[in-house]
Amino acid sequence: MTTIVAVRRDGQVAMAGDGQVTLGETIMKHSAVKLRPMYNGRVLAGFAGSVADALALLDRFENHLERAGGQVRKAAVDLAKEWRTDRYLRRLEAQLLLADPQTLLLVSGEGEVIEPDDNVLAVGSGGTYALSAAQALLRFTTMAAPDIAREAMNIAASICVYTNDTITLHCVDGRSAAPEGENSD
DSSP: OOEEEEEEETTEEEEEEOOOEEETTEEEESOOOOEEEETTTTEEEEEEEOHHHHHHHHHHHHHHHHHTTTOHHHHHHHHHHHHHHOTTGGGOOEEEEEEETTEEEEEETTSOEEOOSSSEEEEETTHHHHHHHHHHHHHHOOOOHHHHHHHHHHHHHHHOTTOOSOOEEEEEETTSSSOEEEEOO
């Protein structure tokens, strides 16, 4: 199971994911990485669902992103169309979070491309916990996007048995030219 959260604030986007991999009711791994920087570190992608399916979809998204010149929204719509209409792809089971400092999207195999109203998205088994925590932190604090994403994941890990506190965090700062990335335990 998986928890991924993405937060946008003040020209930054941060995405965080836990490291837990389960098989049934057994924890198989504590430190998996479910996030991928793309397009020279200017776009972030995270996934929940079947790993093999998600990785196949991320590869296709990356191809669409290159063809779209880094336009996340166009690449996401193109992927959703392909995912929904291709006989092979429509059987893939995953959800993708895609982000850059201007765009935050959830893409699914049902053909959904959803942009949130409140600059936060989350997917996975602990997604609702991380989403709730991130929404509250956005509303009631002045914390930066990376701090909100990390704390939302910590809160989700304290509640959801399928989410651990081995967090991977990546951030893209639209205010500067250099992307940021960080892994922590």
